[in-house]
């Protein structure tokens with residue numbers, strides 16, 4: 001990319017930054033939860049519509065999912081936008097201690113207010129590029145609800161929403177500027193509801209059948225399963241109904257929610273079947289009935305390395321966010337609130353992203369409180385012990401995502417510190433950089449569509465002849 005185009009990208013994105021900062025702050029204020037992000041998604045969809053994008057709401061039961069497109073012909077570059085918040089994460093903006101925000105119980109602990117906004121800011125800039133150059137190509141923004149435990153993109157994939165796009169790009173707010181080049185775990189979430197018989201726990205215990213006992217027996221059974229799972233598998237549970245607060249009553253109802261993860265969906269499905277068997281065993285032992293409700297699932301994420309190389313090159317060309325002295329000071333103050341373990345954890349992540357290559361770079365990086373450099377791409381295979389519904393998109397089309405630094409190094413995701421920093425200049429600068437990285441990558445794809453062909457060659461190899469099969473069965477719909 002020539003110097004004048006790089007300068008054009010900086011200028012074009014900077015020109016719209018004030019307007020998008022407002023939108024991002026508004027979405028932070030709204031802090032809407034999964035599948036209920038009506039106002040947040042509308043804010044983004046409307047700003048695209050006002051800019052001349054054609055906006056559709058393609059999935060009837062996903063009222064907050066939208067598709068906005070501009071341009072015509074190939075390549076069709078897709079950008080994935082998220083905008084949902086986390087429950088129970090209410091926090092006052094900019095406070096250096098944990099303090100709930102009046103008027104909301106929720107908060108943007110994962111920075112999705114920045115994620116969606118930067119994607120839209122990039123799309124608007126890419127449209128400007130297409131208009132000015134008259135190039136062929138389409139830019140499509142996918143408004144994706146419920147990344148947090150809802151698998152919005154998996155439902156969208158099931159409905160064929162991503163079928164007409166050639167590549168997908170996205171990013172995630174974080175503490176470093178680097179490619180997200182790890183695979184992630186596939187998962188299935190399901191709830192197990194036990195029905196027993198209530199009775200006076202002292203006067204007539206022989207007449208009671210305890211649903212809470214069934215939950216306990218199921219959890220014990222699953223804990224014995226753990227030794228006999230693939231080593232990267234994970235099983236988590238939350239008791240969502242204990243059957244009441246009275247120990248002198250035999251609990252007639254109880255429920256437990258399970259989240260099962262493994263690197264491959266086939267392993268998740270086989271573990272899920274074993275967990276279902278354990279639930280049946282628990283119901284048999286306790287004389288209760290069990291009903292299983294499949295809640296959601298998502299596929300493992302397969303980063304496309306070809307696209308990863310392209311995005312990483314643009315990140316290095318555009319450069320990291322430039323922070324002010326006041327940003328560094330703020331980052332140092334937040335750092336005081338992190339535990340040593342949290343800082344060590346984030347630095348371990350940075351080390352993994354940097355790889356074994358550059359020792360000097362790594363040593364210098366460890367001293368930083370803000371990520372003001374782009375970490376060069378390291379292509380070693382990695383597995384991140386988490387899940388994302390971007391996984392399902394990555395099965396349908398070549399996909400790349402990256403991190404952009406929007407918070408102090410050491411900030412753990414899903415914490416009050418992440419929510420607190422969500423409206424600070426650091427967050428906005430990281431978001432603006434993300435918009436520039438996305439814009440530059442899309443422009444490269446429009447200028448050199450051979451990248452798309454190469455990405456698809458790699459994609460075909462990754463699939464090893466398998467077709468994408470949506471892990472959420474038909475007939476299952478989101479639980480709001």
Ligand SMILES: [Zn+2]
Nearest residue numbers: 110112147172
């Ligand atoms: Zn997130």
